[in-house]
Amino acid sequence: MVGGSVPVYDEIILSTALMNNVLNFDSVSGILSYQTGCVLESLSLYLEDRNYIMPLDLGAKGSCHIGGNVATNAGGLRLLLLCVCICGKVLADGRALDCLATLRKDNTGYDLKQLFIGSEGTLGVITTVTILGPRSPIYDACNVFLLFEQLLQTFQRCRGMLGEIFSAFEFLDRECTRTHTHRFSNAFELNFLVIIKTSGSNPTHDEEKLHQFLEAMTSSQLIDGTVATEEAKIKALWSLRERVTEALTHDGFTYKYDISLPIERIYQLVTDMREHLGDRAKSVVGYGHVGKTVCLCVSVSFYPDLLASIEPFVYEWTARFQGSISAEHGLGLKKRNYIYYSKASLAVALMGNIKTMLDPKGILNPYKTLPDDLQ
Amino acid sequence: MVGGSVPVYDEIILSTALMNNVLNFDSVSGILSYQTGCVLESLSLYLEDRNYIMPLDLGAKGSCHIGGNVATNAGGLRLLLLCVCICGKVLADGRALDCLATLRKDNTGYDLKQLFIGSEGTLGVITTVTILGPRSPIYDACNVFLLFEQLLQTFQRCRGMLGEIFSAFEFLDRECTRTHTHRFSNAFELNFLVIIKTSGSNPTHDEEKLHQFLEAMTSSQLIDGTVATEEAKIKALWSLRERVTEALTHDGFTYKYDISLPIERIYQLVTDMREHLGDRAKSVVGYGHVGKTVCLCVSVSFYPDLLASIEPFVYEWTARFQGSISAEHGLGLKKRNYIYYSKASLAVALMGNIKTMLDPKGILNPYKTLPDDLQ
Numbered sequence: 166m167v168g169g170s171v172p173v174y175d176e177i178i179l180s181t182a183l184m185n186n187v188l189n190f191d192s193v194s195g196i197l198s199y200q201t202g203c204v205l206e207s208l209s210l211y212l213e214d215r216n217y218i219m220p221l222d223l224g225a226k227g228s229c230h231i232g233g234n235v236a237t238n239a240g241g242l243r244l245l246l247l248c249v250c251i252c253g254k255v256l257a258d259g260r261a262l263d264c265l266a267t268l269r270k271d272n273t274g275y276d277l278k279q280l281f282i283g284s285e286g287t288l289g290v291i292t293t294v295t296i297l298g299p300r301s302p303i304y305d306a307c308n309v310f311l312l313f314e315q316l317l318q319t320f321q322r323c324r325g326m327l328g329e330i331f332s333a334f335e336f337l338d339r340e341c342t343r344t345h346t347h348r349f350s351n352a353f354e355l356n357f358l359v360i361i362k363t364s365g366s367n368p369t370h371d372e373e374k375l376h377q378f379l380e381a382m383t384s385s386q387l388i389d390g391t392v393a394t395e396e397a398k399i400k401a402l403w404s405l406r407e408r409v410t411e412a413l414t415h416d417g418f419t420y421k422y423d424i425s426l427p428i429e430r431i432y433q434l435v436t437d438m439r440e441h442l443g444d445r446a447k448s449v450v451g452y453g454h455v456g457k458t459v460c461l462c463v464s465v466s467f468y469p470d471l472l473a474s475i476e477p478f479v480y481e482w483t484a485r486f487q488g489s490i491s492a493e494h495g496l497g498l499k500k501r502n503y504i505y506y507s508k509a510s511l512a513v514a515l516m517g518n519i520k521t522m523l524d525p526k527g528i529l530n531p532y533k534t535l536p537d538d539l540q
Numbered sequence: 541m542v543g544g545s546v547p548v549y550d551e552i553i554l555s556t557a558l559m560n561n562v563l564n565f566d567s568v569s570g571i572l573s574y575q576t577g578c579v580l581e582s583l584s585l586y587l588e589d590r591n592y593i594m595p596l597d598l599g600a601k602g603s604c605h606i607g608g609n610v611a612t613n614a615g616g617l618r619l620l621l622l623c624v625c626i627c628g629k630v631l632a633d634g635r636a637l638d639c640l641a642t643l644r645k646d647n648t649g650y651d652l653k654q655l656f657i658g659s660e661g662t663l664g665v666i667t668t669v670t671i672l673g674p675r676s677p678i679y680d681a682c683n684v685f686l687l688f689e690q691l692l693q694t695f696q697r698c699r700g701m702l703g704e705i706f707s708a709f710e711f712l713d714r715e716c717t718r719t720h721t722h723r724f725s726n727a728f729e730l731n732f733l734v735i736i737k738t739s740g741s742n743p744t745h746d747e748e749k750l751h752q753f754l755e756a757m758t759s760s761q762l763i764d765g766t767v768a769t770e771e772a773k774i775k776a777l778w779s780l781r782e783r784v785t786e787a788l789t790h791d792g793f794t795y796k797y798d799i800s801l802p803i804e805r806i807y808q809l810v811t812d813m814r815e816h817l818g819d820r821a822k823s824v825v826g827y828g829h830v831g832k833t834v835c836l837c838v839s840v841s842f843y844p845d846l847l848a849s850i851e852p853f854v855y856e857w858t859a860r861f862q863g864s865i866s867a868e869h870g871l872g873l874k875k876r877n878y879i880y881y882s883k884a885s886l887a888v889a890l891m892g893n894i895k896t897m898l899d900p901k902g903i904l905n906p907y908k909t910l911p912d913d914l915q
Contacts, residue, residue, distance in 0.1 A: 193692055194803040238647050256886075263884050270800045271864035272613050272658055273871055273882040274909060275891045279654035283647055300699055317568055324675055328741025329704035366703025370745040425645045428569040489646035496648055507648040509638050511631075515898075516650045522893050534649060 166421055169237060169285045169497030173532055179290065181232050187211060188293060195298040201232025201291050217298035224407040232291050237495045238283030255290045257524040262289065280519065285495045286530040288523045302332075302364030304371045307399040308392045309360050310382065316357055316432060319382075320455045323361060326378040330365035333454070335406045338435065340450040341413075341462075342405075360406050362399075409452055409460075416447055416464035420475055423453075423460050424483050425492030431459050434482055438463065441478060445471055480506040495534065502536045513539065541796055544612060544660045544872030548907055554665065556607050562586060563668060570673040576607025576666050592673035599782040607666050612870045613658030630665045632899040637664065655894065660870045661905040663898045677707075677739035679746045682774040683767045684735050685757065691732060691807060694757075695830045698736060701753040705740035708829070710781045713810065715825040716788075716837075717780075735781050737774075784827055784835075791822055791839035795850055798828075798835050799858050800867030806834050809857055813838065816853060820846055855881040870909065877911045888914065 172178055181202035188198040195217045199208060205226040209219045223229060223239060233239070255261050262277070281288055316336055323331050337358045365371035375392065393399045413419050424434060435451030438461060442449060446463050453459040463475055483490050484506040491500055491507070504513055517539035520527075532540060547553055559577035566572075570592045574583060580601040584594045598604060598614060608614070630636050637652070656664055691711055698706050712733045740746035750767065768774045788794050799809060810826030813836060817824060821838050828834040838850055858865050859881040866875055866882070879888055892914035895902075907915065 191803065193696060196803075238651075260886055262886050262890070270867040271882065272866045272868055273864055273875075273879055274888065275659055275663070275894055276613075276654050276657065277887055277890060279651050282651065284650055288650070300703075303703070321568060325741075328675075328678070329739075364704075366700075367745065367749060370742065370748070373745070374742060428566065428571075489648055491647045492645040493647055500648075504648055507646065511635055511637050512652055513649065515637070515652060518897050519650055519894075522897065523890075 166423070166494045167491065167497030167499045169495045169530075169533055170233065171498065173498055176531060181230060181290075181292075184232075184292065190215065195300065196295060197298055198293060198295040199231065200293055201230060201235070203231045205229050205231050205234060212298045213301060216301045218301050220296065220299060224410065231294060235282055235291055235294055236284065236286050237493075239493055255292055257289065257526065257529050261292070283495065285497065285534045287520060287534045288529065290529070300366075303366045304364070304368040304394070305396075305399060306363045306371060306375055306392060306394045307360065307402045308363075308375070308379070309358065309402050309405065310379075310391075316359075316455055317428065319359060320428075322381065323378070326381065327361070327363055327374055330363040330371050330374060331361070332364040333360070333362035335360045335452070335454055337406065337409060337452040338432070338450055340448050341409060341452050358405070360402060362403075406452070413450065413462055413464065418464070420463045420472065421460065422462075422479055423491060423493045424479070424488055426459060426483065426486055426488040428455065430486045430488070431455055433486075434459060434479070434488075435461055437482060438475070438479065442471070442474055445474060477503075477506075483507070497533055501534055504536050541798070541869045542866065542872030542874045544870045544905075544908055545608065546873065548873055551906060556605060556665075556667075559607075559667065565590065570675065571670060572673055573668060573670040574606065575668055576605060576610070578606050580604050580606050580609060587673045588676060591676045593676050595671065595674060599785065606669060610657055610666055610669055611659065611661050612868075614868055630667055632664070632901065632904050636667070658870065660872065660909045662895060662909045663904065665904070675741075678741045679739070679743040679769070680771075680774060681738045681746060681750055681767060681769045682735065682777045683738075683750070683754070684733065684777050684780065685754075685766075691734075691830055692803065694734060695803075697756065698753070701756065702736070702738055702749055705738040705746050705749060706736070707739040708735070708737035710735045710827070710829055712781065712784060712827040713807070713825055715823050716784055716827050733780070735777060737778075781827070788825065788837055788839060793839070795838045795847065796835065797837075797854055798866060798868045799854070799863055801834060801858065801861055801863040803830065805861045805863070806830055809834060809854070809863075810836055812857060813850070813854065817846070817849055820849060852878075852881075858882070872908055876909055879911050 181200070184200035184202035185204070185207075186200050187203070187208070188200065190197045190211075192215060195212075197208070197212060197217075205219065205221070205223060208231060209222070209226065212218055221234060221239070223234070229239075281291055320334055323334060337360075339356060339358075342358045363371055363375060365374075379392065391402070393402050410421075426434060431453070432451055435449060439446075439449040442463065448462075448464045450462045450464070451459050452462075461479065463471070480490050480503050489507045490503055496504055508516075513536065517535060520535055520539070527540070556575070556577035559575035560579070560582075561575050562578070562583070563573040563575065564571075565586075567590060570587075572583070572587065572592075580594065580596070580598060583606060584597070584601065587594055596609060596614065598609070604614075656666055695709055698709060712735075714731060714733075717733045738746055738750060740749075754767065766777070768777050785796075801809060806828070807826055810824060814821075814824040817838065823837075823839045825837045825839070826834055827837075836854065838846070855865050855878050864882045865878055871879055883891075888911065892910060895910055895914070902915070
């Protein structure tokens with residue numbers, strides 16, 4: 166999406182695929198240490214066998230290396246869980262930097278590990294990761310329903326009524342669900358398709374909470390919906406969300422943005438962009454996690470110069486409302502020169518100083534993350 | 541405890557007491573922005589009025605400034621909640637560094653704010669903080685019981701049976717509870733006094749979970765205990781934990797350490813220290829949060845040279861088991877030269893480089909955090 170991991174000129178590619186061992190697992194605390202070439206899904210399965218779960222989940226889980234997830238700070242679909250990552254790294258000069266690897270709380274000096282999380286490989290090579298896995302929920306449920314009202318009220322109602330079992334809230338707008346809505350009878354009226362996931366420890370209690378919530382929704386906003394508690398059905402519903410990207414490719418070329426915005430603006434960017442582009446775009450769709458990120462996708466088939474209408478409009482709009490122009494995928498190659506829309510010049514200058522300090526020859530993932538004036 | 545905020549030679553003291561305004565609160569997301577001179581308890585009350593809670597809680601909440609909590613990364617008693625802090629700072633040269641202040645997710649470059657959290661004021665002055673407050677639980681309960689078996693099994697049983705409503709687990713050892721145990725009939729047999737807090741959204745469900753848990757405990761390890769659900773009674777039980785420090789002062793001079801250890805070693809330091817010191821110490825007590833920190837207190841009245849027997853023993857022991865010599869209170873003045881017990885030389889050298897980069901004249905909280913060879 167931003168070309169953070171793609172070589173562009175003269176780079177040497179370093180593969181961590183063979184560094185794929187689990188190093189240690191503590192069954193009391195749920196703390197797992199592993200090498201960074203492990204594939205996310207294989208770690209998820211490893212923990213599930215031991216009654217724990219990974220604190221992150223992505224559509225690309227079957228192929229992505231966990232080292233890449235940490236280097237890009239990719240959080241993905243499991244939005245409400247605590248995640249602690251503590252890393253070993255190799256610096257540009259080859260020396261190994263070992264941070265405390267098994268602890269939840271350490272207050273001895275500056276938090277160096279955090280500098281490397283999300284640095285896209287520009288400060289060091291992450292070699293090992295230690296992560297705190299939450300306990301496996303006893304009871305998972307997944308609800309899909311069509312929403313006619315505003316997203317925010319529904320999100321607030323979820324937090325209030327589902328409380329501590331509320332574990333994910335994903336939305337897809339009407340445009341985005343064209344390929345899915347034949348499953349529902351009154352789909353033509355929907356504003357949003359919402360997927361809510363709950364995870365709890367007591368099936369009876371969880372079912373009661375869900376029942377009360379759905380009853381309240383039916384009496385107001387919900388028109389049509391389905392609840393799944395079997396694993397296969399949960400997976401099928403969840404794939405509605407995971408496969409959006411794939412579905413959009415049928416529309417032809419797509420410009421894609423992952424934007425983080427204050428919660429009250431979460432969908433306004435999509436409607437404003439739709440109005441701004443008018444019939445120049447084939448479609449403008451939005452989906453994402455409320456409270457975290459909206460993915461904006463603009464599909465185009467007839468207007469080759471559409472990009473000039475989208476950018477810098479999308480970045481200026483985001484900056485105006487104090488959003489982040491990259492909530493998930495980092496800056497990579499393509500977005501690095503737009504960094505000033507989300508970061509003050511002083512902050513960018515400090516990043517440059519840190520890069521110079523840790524990688525004075527600029528050999529680690531060159532041409533990425535930092536803007537041209539700091540390369 | 542470590543003298544992190546105490547002037548020692550020629551420092552100028554900067555008070556943030558008048559910077560005590562709430563700047564913004566978003567009632568949908570629970571995100572609160574405020575100046576750093578706010579007192580923790582007043583922010584807690586502000587949020588409670590709006591059905592949210594602060595994600596941290598400390599014994600010193602009535603007097604501590606939130607800026608100090610962030611600068612020392614003090615987490616305190618509320619151990620299982622997600623906390624997001626995003627800060628504005630003033631650097632050593634007076635320039636203001638503004639990080640994105642309202643967002644949960646931002647992946648545009650390096651995570652600079654995290655460098656300042658826990659840096660004890662040595663890198664900059666934190667001026668504003670934005671924090672994500674969790675929703676107020678509908679139902680709080682507090683259980684105190686006496687434990688005859690091992691801590692870890694009980695902790696695991698809590699995680700399993702109380703699940704998502706389990707919000708805090710504090711333990712006090714027998715030595716530590718001398719002043720409290722008259723409340724319980726079989727106190728003379730106890731190993732630990734454990735205080736468990738639950739917070740949930742459905743009183744009926746929470747009570748059922750608690751009931752099942754207590755029933756299981758009674759049939760095995762629990763001998764005597766009490767459950768509180770009224771606010772006044774919860775406060776009274778919780779104060780057993782909060783007032784330990786005060787109670788210990790009656791023993792005379794006390795050496796105090798806040799150590800973080802891998803969970804399976806959490807109490808072993810106390811028993812090993814007890815054996816190591818023998819009758820040279822008046823008492824050796826331990827209390828803390830399982831999964832996070834153990835506070836080790838050694839009281840002395842007869843052996844003025846006891847310190848030489850405690851240190852470096854306590855630090856060497858901690859380093860051997862990959863613990864942190866400061867889980868909560870930072871390094872300050874007193875512990876800074878012990879940093880190498882918890883951090884590799886390369887990590888300490890990098891901290892020195894970061895300090896030089898951000899505060900080249902060394903004017904921000906001098907003589908603190910970094911060891912002598914980097915001052």
